[in-house]
Amino acid sequence: MTSKADVLLVTVTKVESRAVMKAFEQATDCKATPQSIDNRVYFNLGTVNGARVFMTQSEMGSGGLGSALVTVSKGIDALSPVAVIMVGIAFGINEEKQAIGDILVTEQLRLYDLQRVGIQNGQLQIILRGDKPHASPWLINLFKSTVLLREEEPKVRFGVVLTGDKLVDNVDFRDQLHCFEPEAIGGEMEGAGLYVACQENRVDWILVKAICDWADGNKAQDKDARQQTAAQNAAKFVLEALQFVRIDWQQKRGGVTQIDRSREVITEPEKQKTPSLSNKNYPNRINSPESVNDQPDITTKSQASGTDYTELRDLLRDKKWREADEKTAELMLEVSKRKKEGWLDVEAIKNFPIEDLQIIDRLWVTYSKNLYGFSVQKQIWNERKDNKDWKIFGYYVGWYKNDRWLDYSDIISQLDKSPLGVLPRGGGVARQGRWLGGVSWECAELFFSHIPSLDRRGDSVIPSSADANAASDRINSPVPVNSQSEFATRSQTSGIDYKELSDLLRDKQWREADQKTAELMLKVAKRENEGWLDAEAIKKFPLEDLLIVDRLWVEYSDGKYGFSVQKKVWEECGSPKDYGREWKEFGDRVGWRRENQWLSYNSLVFHPETNPMTLPARCSGRVICAEGGWFVCVGGSGFCWSLLFSRITP
Incomplete structure (x- = not known):
């Protein structure tokens, strides 16, 4: 489908929709134009700083007919946007530190409707079981960058936003939710639908809402004025972010992030130009007649190690993804002489032949048509490495979900629904967050510094020795450690084994x-x-x-x-x-x-x-x-x- 929009804004109430239309009308000098597409009405808000912006209005809540989940899903099908932004009003958590009109920008959502309710030791015990997804990193970065050059008021707050289908107007219930998620900055009702629809369609998303009340039983107090203030603040801030920097949306779809700001052009380093992670039309990611999708003849014999990767190539060619993943692990452990240990330590990563990494990665990228491969994972890593959270990376490559690391069999059985970069995973040795290429943040950083990236033609670009050395210098111990680490449990001092x-x-x-x-x-x-x-x-x-x-x-x-x-x-x-x-x-x-x-x-x-x-x-x-x-x-x-x-x- 031909794209009609770069950005789709989603509102819920009349006051939210009118605030958005008014803000964009003042910016574009054009009235919002309604268009009927697939039995739904969308408003063309015009072009802002090169971005084609549309708006649609959802019903309240995430589930049910006309809800956020349905609205966003249909909007993605109808308009093929690069990003979906939910704009509107929310409740605040802390009257002493927050103010009506403060803008809340989602770094993470906390879905609170899915719960386990039971009794433990005679006490009622409630445990949240819902997802805690991260908004798209580049959108978070865009809004955070916008804040740097804006006036002090209204304040913009980034953090965790509670979301559920309940219209909260009870201070005890609000405080209970806050106890479940102490880092929460506010709450609303439609974020879960936004997240699920965008996750399923691999579209970038973020939620921007402003505080209109405190969910304390006084929602009716100055309701109209408060909601209008909040809706206007949120709408104006979204507009401000789109005006802040000119984004080449076509390049964003095609795989190269290139941003034009005033008189300068900021382009990502050549070695990071890999396929875009937000475009769901996978085969068209690299728009070049010399794309790796043409499946060129790839050398399968490594001169460095003497290993022949023909069997791996044949498995990948036949789309036998599980067998190929396990064969990848087997061959890499064989090359590094770590078959007994079952994973690569720091020294093995440092000494692993670059030629072998190139062959393995090129085979995966070629035969998966850019869906799988270490270089695809490296792109995800580069976009999220500033968080220094292994679980965030695991979430974006489909290894971590619902606050737990998925079993290998679960990952393999859901490949048709998995995000980019889910493979290679490391076969059966990859359990509980453990990964063939390292089990700590530092180990993974070292591993990816040795992984070739893909340029626009799909050719491998060998990483510089400086990159690898810089990562290597950050490793202080040959024993990798993370949340599932295997460090010593026996004390040499007391002799006690823990x-x-x-x-x-x-x-x-x-x-x-x-x-x-x-x-x-x-x-x-x-x-x-x-x-x-x-x-x-x-x-x-x-x-x-x-x-x-x-x-x-x-x-x-x-x-x-x-x-x-x-x-x-x-x-x-x-x-x-x-x-x-x-x-x-x-x-x-x-x-x-x-x-x-x-x-x-x-x-x-x-x-x-x-x-x-x-x-x-x-x-x-x-x-x-x-x-x-x-x-x-x-x-x-x-x-x-x-x-x-x-x-x-x-």
């Missing part, structure tokens, strides 16, 4: 892991009979053991739990050393107190998303419920924890 604790944490058995932590720390300190650590025991506790315990907690909870995480909160509360207001504040922050009362151990909520920083909790004192605080030991609870934290390095 393998069982590691297994419990890996399996997210938080309560059992907390109890095991206490058991092992008491064993190290030889205070099993007492059942708690006094000040002297904490002073003499082996530093190596403390760091092993802390690292295990931090790694497997993705930074939500651990002594070093708690230490940061403790320092923010004034580093209290005795029982008092600051110690109570610390208890509130880490979830040991609620409604001015210290909780019993069985009342704690063991969930890193809704109650981060709570654990470990059972390691330095006796579990009693007294005025003295949660944990009481010689010298007072705050004193003992201050000793513990003073020995922890984040």
